[in-house]
Each structure stands twice: as C-alpha cells, then as structure tokens.
Amino acid sequence: MATSSLTVGRQTLAALRVFLVLTVLLGVLYPAAVWGVGRVAFHDQATGSLIRHDGRVIGxxxxxxxxxxxxxxxxxxxxxxxxxxxxxxxxxxxxxxxxxxxxxxxxxxxxxxxxxxxxxxxxxxxxxxxxxxxxxxxxxxxxxxxxxxxxxxxxxxxxxxxxxxxxxxxxxxxxxxxxxxxxxxxxxxxxxx
Amino acid sequence: MSEQASGLLTVAVLVAALAAVHVPLGDYIARVFSSDKDLAVERAFYRLSGVNPQSQQRWSRYAVSVLAFSGVSVVALWALCTWQGRLPLDRGATMDWHTAINTAISFVTNTNWQSYAGESGASALVQTLGLAVQNFVSAAVGIAVAVALIRGLVARRTGLLGNFWVDLTRATVRLLLPIAFLGAVLLLAGGVIQDLAAPQVVETITGGHQTIESGLVSSQEAIKLLGTNGGGFFNANSAHPFENPNGFTNLVEIFLILMIPFSLPRAYGRLVGDKRQGYAVLGFMAFLWTSMLVVITWAEQAAAGSPTGAMEGKEVRFGVWSSALFATSTTATSTGAVDSWHESFSPIGGGGALTNMLLGEVGPGGVGSGLYGALVVAILAVFIAGLMVGRTPEILGKQVGRKEITYAALYSITTPALVLLGTGAALLVSGAKGAILATGPHGLTEILYAYASASNNNGSAFGGLSADQPYLNLTLGACMLLGRFLPIIAVLALAGSFAAQHRRPTTDGTMPTHTPLFAGLMVGVALLVTGLTFLPVLALGPLAEALS
Structure with a gap:
C-alpha cells in the first residue's frame, strides 16, 4: 500500500513537470512559430482578409x-x-x-x-x-x-x-x-x- | 461541373490522398514507437521533467501514469477557465463553475464538447495555453494507449508495455507537432487567421458596425482536426469563415481528421510484424466509413430535392456534398468538429452521424482510440468465431481467455450504458428536458445525441440543446470522464494480461485474423453489438422521424 501510494505520488509529480514543459512547447512556442509564418508569408490571410474602402477597413x-x-x-x-x-x-x-x-x-x-x-x-x-x-x-x-x-x-x-x-x-x-x-x-x- | 461530379471528385481526391499517405505515415508511426533512440530535444525534455525514459512499465503503472497526467491536466485547465478573468488577455470572457468543469473534462478526454461559445466564453489565454495544449496531449494519450495494447500483443511473457511518458512525448514531438505545423501553414495560406491583435469594430459601407474577430486560430485549428479533437475556436466551429474559409481548406481539414486514424492500422501491422493484420483492420474501418458516407450523403441529397435544398445550417461555399463528407468523417472519428449543423440535417442524415458515434467510433475512430476500439472488436470477433467452431480463441498467438474477454466486454458495455442511462435519466429531469429545442422524435434524438457524443468522446452536438446548465454540464462531464478512462483502463488491463502470455505458434488450427473474411466478421460483430443495443432508441428517434 505504501509503495502504491508512493507510485501515485511520484507519477503525479512527473505528470506535473511533463505538463508544464509541454505547455510551454505547445501553448507558446508552437502558436508563436505559426504566427511568425503568418507575419512573414501570409500577412493578409493571417489578419482576416480585410477589405479597405476610402483608406479604412470596412469588413x-x-x-x-x-x-x-x-x-x-x-x-x-x-x-x-x-x-x-x-x-x-x-x-x-x-x-x-x-x-x-x-x-x-x-x-x-x-x-x-x-x-x-x-x-x-x-x-x-x-x-x-x-x-x-x-x-x-x-x-x-x-x-x-x-x-x-x-x-x-x-x-x-x-x-x-x-x-x-x-x-x-x-x-x-x-x-x-x-x-x-x-x-x-x-x-x-x-x-x- | 455538376454538384454530383464535384462531390464525387472531392471524395475521390480525399481517398487517393489517404491511400497515398497511410503507408509512409503508418511506417513512420511504427518506427517512432519502436526506436531505441531519443532525440536531443526529447532527452532535454526528459531531464526537465525528471522522467527516466529507460524504465519499462507494467500495465498498472502505465495506467497510473495516464490517469495522473490526465488528472493534472483537468485540474490545471479547470483553474485556467475559472480564473481567466484575473489573467491577461481575458477581454471579458467568463465561464460558470459548472461550465469550467465540463470544459476541462471535455478537452482532456479528447471530446471537445463545448457548452460555452468560443467568442464569449474562452479568453485568448484559455484557448492557446489551455485548450490547444490539450488538443495535442489528449490525442497523444490515445495514441500511447493504442501502442501499449500493440506491445501487449507482441510481448513474450514480459508483462511490460513500454513507458507512458516516452510514448506521450514521442507522439507529441515526432508525430503531432510537425504535421500540425504543416497543416497550420496550409490553413493559413487558405485564409484561416492567426492574429494576436484585439478584435476590431469596423464601420461598414452602410454605416453599421461589425466586430471582426481575431485570435491564434490557425495553429489551434490544425491540431483540433489532426488530433480528432473538434473544439472550435468560434461557436460555429469549422463553419466559421475564419476557421474554414473555402472548399480547399475544407478538404484539408477533412484530410487532417482522417490521416492518422487511417494510418494506424499500417503501424499496427508493422509493429506486430505482419502487415496483413493491419490490412484487415484497415478494411474494417474503411468499410464502415464508406458505408456511412453513402448513407449520409444519400439522405442529404434526397432532402436537397425540397425547396430549401437541405441548406439550413449549411454554408454556401461547402454545399451539401462537402457538408455530408465532413459530417461523416467527424463522427466516424472522435473529432466532433462541424462545418454544418447536424441537427438541421435530414432525419437519416443526422441519425447517420449519431449512428457513427454509437458504433463506438471505430470506422476509423479517433487517434489511437479508433485503433484500440477496433482491436477490441477483433478480440470479440475471434471469441465469437471460436465459440462457433469450437476452437480456442486466439489473436496473434495470444489466448483470449476468461480474463481477456471480461476486459473486452467491460470495454464494450461502458459507453452504451452511459449513453442509455444518461439519456433516460435526462428525460426524467425537467431542467434537462426544458433544454431541448426540438419537438417530437427529433427532441429525443437531440438529447440522445448529446449523451452519445459525450460518452464516445466525440463532441459534436445537435446544437439546439441549451447545454450550458448545471445538470447537463455535470452529467455530460461524468459521461466524458467515464467514457474515456474506463475503456482506457480496460484496454491497458487487456494489454497487461496479453503481455504476460507466451506468443503461441500458429498452427493449422489457428483462425487467421488477416483475411477479408475476418474483416467481414469484425463488421458483423460491430453492427450486431450496436444494433442490439441501440435499435430500440433509434427507432423512437431518427427512424420514427424519417417515417412520419
């Protein structure tokens, strides 16, 4: 019993650390990389394919x-x-x-x-x-x-x-x-x- | 070009693309999970996380790891949703406590049922740092469990299933992340937005005002589909022009949904050392997908003969054919993204989408969950065939004995029990009944669809249901949780007991599990189990509506 609760505790700690590292990779770096591609290569699409008329955005x-x-x-x-x-x-x-x-x-x-x-x-x-x-x-x-x-x-x-x-x-x-x-x-x- | 020709050509191109990609991708997946080497980034990752990648886990420890990781994910996501108002970039988005619980469970279980509207319920931080991260890792969990089951079938009396942390990392870093990045760039090129600025209010040419939304949509959209998640950035999901602007992106999205589920049988064949085993599973999945596509497309085409052309709840740029193709693929997997509203489909069209989920999502099913679901069907099939001809039921040299068939049976009854008990109970609760939009048989289908979607971790909805209330949020949350993790525990227990066995040599007496006949047997078992369980309630819902 002591071993199994130790297992659960250690696995939960591992889970927490894995979760945090993955969050940085998938929640910050990945969307930032896609955003960067959008800025450089597809600026018009990335910002919503906006239409301008008389110099201002109308939709x-x-x-x-x-x-x-x-x-x-x-x-x-x-x-x-x-x-x-x-x-x-x-x-x-x-x-x-x-x-x-x-x-x-x-x-x-x-x-x-x-x-x-x-x-x-x-x-x-x-x-x-x-x-x-x-x-x-x-x-x-x-x-x-x-x-x-x-x-x-x-x-x-x-x-x-x-x-x-x-x-x-x-x-x-x-x-x-x-x-x-x-x-x-x-x-x-x-x-x- | 006629609508029919365009529709058929779209299906043909999709099938050709899937046929071309499933061999290299399946082989690649097999290599990812059998390689001895770790990438440099993975070694750094293991050091940061304090994980020993060399240690091998028995089924019970593998299951504890899955549950610990998912538990941490639920708590973290719930906290993020609950306190989003105190964090940056909230822009007024809020969720009730019960909505936050439902949402956290929903995204961790790969369901992506949404009782909130993306525009007003989830801040940019919740979407990007919370929901999109779960879109990756919940998919990786499914793949890991499928791989563990395969290892159990291959193992020779070791009892070992691999290491969950390694499988989770590899599924994320080597498989999902690179494909999602490519998919996101393709969608971006097609017009899906990826923007950090605040939504802007513009003055229109008629003097009115309109909000133009923004957000990191493209990165989330790609993994939403690739990981068979389905949770839309916006309320209208893949019908929203910023998520899915045209026929090209629509095809890309359907392809992303299907590519991993249809490649996993190949990986399975590779990993068990007999590609033909993979073909049988692939044949089973492809037969179900094709049959349901024919049924749903036929039903919608028939309905399109009316003056409204079956266009209620559909977008002009997609039309009837592409909407039916999307609906079939999203419910045949555990995705649940929609480019049209299933509740406005014809009775048989919407009933077909429902049936896809009730089949247990095995044709081809979600990433990982589709394969382990199909393998459970295969185990049931060898068991039933063994009973009929008086042979010891065996799969890949592993005996299907009392213990194994018990786990397979537990797997198979969990979701039907949740669906039927959940639906029945909801009909007795006035609050839940009052949430139903439709009247008559369609109303029953609406509530049945909700519990089928939650219990099978699909996430699509008959959207008329006002699901954002405590009773539905909590019971559907319970269905998602139990419908995900009870089957996973059963699969891992099954893997553990296979792993403890010798691999018996094949003899003349062994029933082959790689033949078209066996694939046919699997189809029969899936239809029989689903039919016996659900025909009565389908008769009262979609069938009654179709006949009236």
Whole structure:
C-alpha cells in the first residue's frame, strides 16, 4: 500500500513537470512559430482578409454583413444577425413547425423579386456569417438592385460575375458570390451611398 | 461541373490522398514507437521533467501514469477557465463553475464538447495555453494507449508495455507537432487567421458596425482536426469563415481528421510484424466509413430535392456534398468538429452521424482510440468465431481467455450504458428536458445525441440543446470522464494480461485474423453489438422521424 501510494505520488509529480514543459512547447512556442509564418508569408490571410474602402477597413471578405434596402444585394438569413462577435445557426430541423413558418415567411418576402428563390435564400447558414450567396440568388436580386440604382441590368450582372468565385481548383466546394465585395463594387460603380 | 461530379471528385481526391499517405505515415508511426533512440530535444525534455525514459512499465503503472497526467491536466485547465478573468488577455470572457468543469473534462478526454461559445466564453489565454495544449496531449494519450495494447500483443511473457511518458512525448514531438505545423501553414495560406491583435469594430459601407474577430486560430485549428479533437475556436466551429474559409481548406481539414486514424492500422501491422493484420483492420474501418458516407450523403441529397435544398445550417461555399463528407468523417472519428449543423440535417442524415458515434467510433475512430476500439472488436470477433467452431480463441498467438474477454466486454458495455442511462435519466429531469429545442422524435434524438457524443468522446452536438446548465454540464462531464478512462483502463488491463502470455505458434488450427473474411466478421460483430443495443432508441428517434 505504501509503495502504491508512493507510485501515485511520484507519477503525479512527473505528470506535473511533463505538463508544464509541454505547455510551454505547445501553448507558446508552437502558436508563436505559426504566427511568425503568418507575419512573414501570409500577412493578409493571417489578419482576416480585410477589405479597405476610402483608406479604412470596412469588413472582411470572409465575414458576411447585414444589408437592408433595395439598393443592396442581401446575404442569407442569419441566426446571429451578422454580428461578428457571435456565430451559429438555427439548429431547426426541416420537420419543425417553426422552420416551416420561417421558410414560408422568407418565401413571401422574396416574392417581390419574382421567380423561384434558391435554397440559400430560404435558409439560415451554419455560421450566421456566411459571406456568400449562390449565383442564382444574386441573379434573382439583380433586376431590383439595378432598377433602384438606375443601372442597366447588364452592368449589374457584370459586377455579379466579377464577385463570383468558382470552385477551388475547379472542383472543391460550390460556386458563390461574395455579397460584401459585390455591394462594394456597386458602391464604387455608382459612387453613391 | 455538376454538384454530383464535384462531390464525387472531392471524395475521390480525399481517398487517393489517404491511400497515398497511410503507408509512409503508418511506417513512420511504427518506427517512432519502436526506436531505441531519443532525440536531443526529447532527452532535454526528459531531464526537465525528471522522467527516466529507460524504465519499462507494467500495465498498472502505465495506467497510473495516464490517469495522473490526465488528472493534472483537468485540474490545471479547470483553474485556467475559472480564473481567466484575473489573467491577461481575458477581454471579458467568463465561464460558470459548472461550465469550467465540463470544459476541462471535455478537452482532456479528447471530446471537445463545448457548452460555452468560443467568442464569449474562452479568453485568448484559455484557448492557446489551455485548450490547444490539450488538443495535442489528449490525442497523444490515445495514441500511447493504442501502442501499449500493440506491445501487449507482441510481448513474450514480459508483462511490460513500454513507458507512458516516452510514448506521450514521442507522439507529441515526432508525430503531432510537425504535421500540425504543416497543416497550420496550409490553413493559413487558405485564409484561416492567426492574429494576436484585439478584435476590431469596423464601420461598414452602410454605416453599421461589425466586430471582426481575431485570435491564434490557425495553429489551434490544425491540431483540433489532426488530433480528432473538434473544439472550435468560434461557436460555429469549422463553419466559421475564419476557421474554414473555402472548399480547399475544407478538404484539408477533412484530410487532417482522417490521416492518422487511417494510418494506424499500417503501424499496427508493422509493429506486430505482419502487415496483413493491419490490412484487415484497415478494411474494417474503411468499410464502415464508406458505408456511412453513402448513407449520409444519400439522405442529404434526397432532402436537397425540397425547396430549401437541405441548406439550413449549411454554408454556401461547402454545399451539401462537402457538408455530408465532413459530417461523416467527424463522427466516424472522435473529432466532433462541424462545418454544418447536424441537427438541421435530414432525419437519416443526422441519425447517420449519431449512428457513427454509437458504433463506438471505430470506422476509423479517433487517434489511437479508433485503433484500440477496433482491436477490441477483433478480440470479440475471434471469441465469437471460436465459440462457433469450437476452437480456442486466439489473436496473434495470444489466448483470449476468461480474463481477456471480461476486459473486452467491460470495454464494450461502458459507453452504451452511459449513453442509455444518461439519456433516460435526462428525460426524467425537467431542467434537462426544458433544454431541448426540438419537438417530437427529433427532441429525443437531440438529447440522445448529446449523451452519445459525450460518452464516445466525440463532441459534436445537435446544437439546439441549451447545454450550458448545471445538470447537463455535470452529467455530460461524468459521461466524458467515464467514457474515456474506463475503456482506457480496460484496454491497458487487456494489454497487461496479453503481455504476460507466451506468443503461441500458429498452427493449422489457428483462425487467421488477416483475411477479408475476418474483416467481414469484425463488421458483423460491430453492427450486431450496436444494433442490439441501440435499435430500440433509434427507432423512437431518427427512424420514427424519417417515417412520419
């Protein structure tokens, strides 16, 4: 008994020392090394792929923002209302009454565009910060945005194309339109708020 | 390119990459744990820690070392979470006492169940100095235990399993750290952030304001996946654009999840001196993973025919195929990271993710835990086959006698007991029942998923559950603790009793454990045990929902 409690005591002491040494290696040196690589080689990505306009940061090309009003393209419905310091989804199942009601309310609201709303327009994203919409949802909104801004639909369509990213390496993920980049290009094109 | 073609090509590239890497990586892992030499950095490390790397441990001392190390880790992490407000870089992050207990257990047991939200619950110091460190060492503990079991199978009446401190150090320094560094750089290149500055509030072009988060994400993200941990830096986990910005990083993340678990069978084959033994285990794991991928992808594709396109809780940049691939891989291992919300999946899609965990996470399972779980299935399979044909059950020349099968049985009933008792009890507690978001059968699945995830050390969730309350934090914490360490003790005891045996020569009467037939038998045993245990509750949850 004395031996076994001695064993436990000695192993615990060893555990404490191993734990402290590993914490320095894995909790300080390792993240610092990765941070160093980021500083040197991938500064833009490491700091959040920020977008600047008129010399100041207006957001990140990776983080979706809330847009309202007919002069802007809108992103997907968000469970966190695109507040950057929270993230998450609705967690509702398709069978849930609340989900059916929410989808049907969104469909009604989108009826002003005419045409069938694509799935991403009717559903909340996983992060609440989805920066993208499908090209179909962008096309659905194009006519309204063009009319509000007094632009030819063709011009707006060209801006959509410019803000569209294809699949990575031609096959990874889905084609998508970055809403913030698209709206920023609208702003730069028309020069109005 | 159609969505189907893109999805199939993604799976094909992933499988090709895993097939290419599992041989060299498996061989490398075998060398790491059979080498006599210590690296200079490791010798310095042993001197600093006061560990004698030459001393060999019997199973009981190996187990004491595992428990002592994990115990120290839990206490230290709990203290860090509890007093984060008094330490630098806290930025207002706080946790309740029960949340801190849950979190400490969760990260030490390789579960990474999160009842806090990363943005508001964990300071930069907690994330980097606490959680990310456990992401390494909890994975290393799993690998060490798997290696100890292999040594038990190989040992000739020595009773010795190696030295836990050496295995822990080597798994960390030679295996996890270099791959995590490469993975972190790849993710960084893909757009994952790695920044020390405080989050900034920016004025948007519409005159609104938005917080842009920061943090040492990339370094933590890589080991979160490589170590099959799964705890997100942010609440939305790998769905958050700063953790997983595009289709490329998504594939890298899935690859990181699967690379070590699918390489360990090769290491096993090498270490026991018969590569074919590894192929049988690999075949078993690959069959389960592929089958579940087909089921979950099919279910989500079928659901995508509706007007909502199965896009609730999914990101546009990933779509349905990549989300299903991620969900399958994260629940087939002990990872639990998510790039989409499993609760919003179709009944069979979400039920598939649940079933992956209920299978005991052996297809391919977590780092280390997947291999020792699969070897326990192999032991059950030789035992059952031995009973059927009247032969003495043996694995690699070691007899599976009364003692061994008792340990294997204890291993196999621990998590199912925790899952079913935990779920049943929670349904009787009004506080726990009130935490359920969904109604009807989906609500039962939600609470079942939580206890399955905790007991199997997965960590993914049907996220509608409001889990941050004392009853759920404490009972799920108990499930994580018991679901991790009771099986580990059973595995080490098993290793000890194998290590005390002679290795018997193979004869014509020995049942081969390297054939496709045996891999098939393992699949049968896994399905049978899981089916008998869980079919009733699955019928009341996901199956009832799918049929209604």
């Amino acid at each position: 990140s090309s990776l983080i979706g923002q809330r847009f309202t009003g007919p002069q802007w393209f809108h992103g997907r419905p968000s469970a966190t209302d695109y507040s950057g310091d929270a993230s998450g989804g609705s967690n509702l199942a398709a069978s849930d009454e609340r989900q059916r009601a929410a989808v049907s309310a969104r469909r009604n609201a989108l009826s002003r565009f005419g045409g069938t709303p694509p799935p991403d327009a009717l559903t909340m994203s996983a992060s609440g910060l989805d920066p993208d919409i499908s090209p179909a949802y962008a096309r659905l909104q194009a006519r309204t945005v063009a009319a509000t801004r007094g632009l030819p639909v063709g011009t707006v369509q060209r801006l959509i194309d410019a803000a569209t990213t294809g699949r990575a390496a031609g096959f990874l993920g889905e084609p998508r339109v970055d809403v913030l980049r698209l709206n920023l290009s609208l702003l730069r094109h028309t020069g109005e708020k």
